[in-house]
Amino acid sequence: MQGQPPEMKGSTLAPIAPHLTGRPASGLPIDKLKVPKGFKAEVWADGVPEARSLTLGDKGTVFVSNRNLKDVYAIIDRGGKREVKKILKGLDVPNGVAFRQGTLYVAEKTRILAYAGIEDRLDNPPEPKVIIDGLPTQTGHFWKFIAFGPDGKLYFNIGAPGNIVMPGYIQGSISRFNLKTAKLEQYVYGVRNSVGFDWHPKTKQLWFTEHGRDWMGEDMPSDELNVVKRQGEHFGYPFCHQGDTLDPEFGKYRSCSEFTPPVLKLGAHIAPLGMRFYTGKMFPAEYQNNMFIAQHGSWNRTVKHGYNVIRVVVDANGKAKSEPFLEGFLTDPKANPPTWGRPVDVLVMRDGALLVSDDYNGIVYRISYKK
């Protein structure tokens, strides 16, 4: 594969893919899921093949995206029972979903679409309005994550087109789009691929997860949690990884001091995806404004890790530390596959519970807390 050095030619590390038909929760070891004391993890909905990104409608509908499939699902909570509906079909890599002021936004590979008033007509969705068209038709990292910032602009990633390659113009960045003026601007640079970000509820700064490159070793480089201090910052890719290690090829003649280092190294190949700040009222007070990060889990290392949700706490000095929050998917770090589930995104519900999507099985879990 691209970036795989000759000395690793005997390697048998391979990506893991979801079961695209979905697997019913009744056949899975749900009781193996582990959360901290006082918390409870349960299946909220299954039968949502390849459940990826999550977003919440004004009227409580949870919208769930696909990456390899072409659909968007709606999950409606009806008095303790969930109704799962496929509401949009035939989309091209509809990985990104965001909701704002009655409109559902869906990011495909090359377009961003808007479905106004969709929550009132889930059985008969409106024709979409194309908000952005003509994004790159690249062969790698072509799935988008989208979210609205506190400035009302729509933010999204355009990944690097391969494992370790020089990104083209607009690639390897997080961009933002002003819907009123229809102007697009690149917000930050040097981001290999970010498929999860959120804004700190108080500082309003953008925090984002980022996947490091493959084929540089079992423990190198670390995937990252970053914070943006100012527009135009460069986070290193493809020159510098994890804030302190030059790329063997692209880092020649460069220095890591040119680039913004991560706030937290999450672990090599651990694949952090969805990330949200906790703003609900259900969990204990110390969870307020903490981050939850879904880690899809590693493939490019012999001993697998991740496949969990972590909690990240940032202290008054800006120092971040993480601890496990939802575990139990990983069954055997040396087996292939090593896991029975893979967390993708997290979503804070209005009642303060946390939803977690799992694309491997097509399941959404709910984590709640009771004293």
Next chain:
Amino acid sequence: MVNVLGRGARWLLVAALPFMACPLIAPAADPVAGRNKAQVCAACHGTSGNSANPAVPSLAGQPAQFIATQLIMFREGNRKDPQMSPATANMTNTDIDDLAAYFSAQPLAPSARNTAPARAAAGRRLSEQYHCVSCHGTALKGQQHIPRLAGQQFEYLRTQLRGFKAGTRFDMDGNMTSAVQALPDTDVEILADYLAGMK
């Protein structure tokens, strides 16, 4: 293509297959149900999924997740084929899981292709040079969503490799497309010849 059914008759069979109404959640895959549903596939893919046509892949011995993934990709239109697109159009996820369970459990018949030893040796070197073994496994027998290459039909393999190189063959994450970019056409021939001849 040699088969007992004419083209038209085959489509009638497809249309008449009792595909069930679409439950969202697939129950556990049923290889026995899969065998019944697979009858129509035999016209092209051969008895028990052992193809006799160099352009049509054998399904016997392929990983179940690979078969299911590709059937879905045909159904969803990510892969297009004059035969497979209509054949999968009305398949439910249950049908797909059953077919995958059935074909993955069938033994792959030894390859009928006799690749010259020197060419096989060259092919083996290329399979290492291009890191095929990383994903397809050291014996190139595939795993999970990744296909078995050993003993697959020559022309089918060559068509897929060319398609990946041209960027026209559906690719889940871009790995295959990037992996074959450096392959000259001559290496595509040698690799396909080597893989098809593997016993």
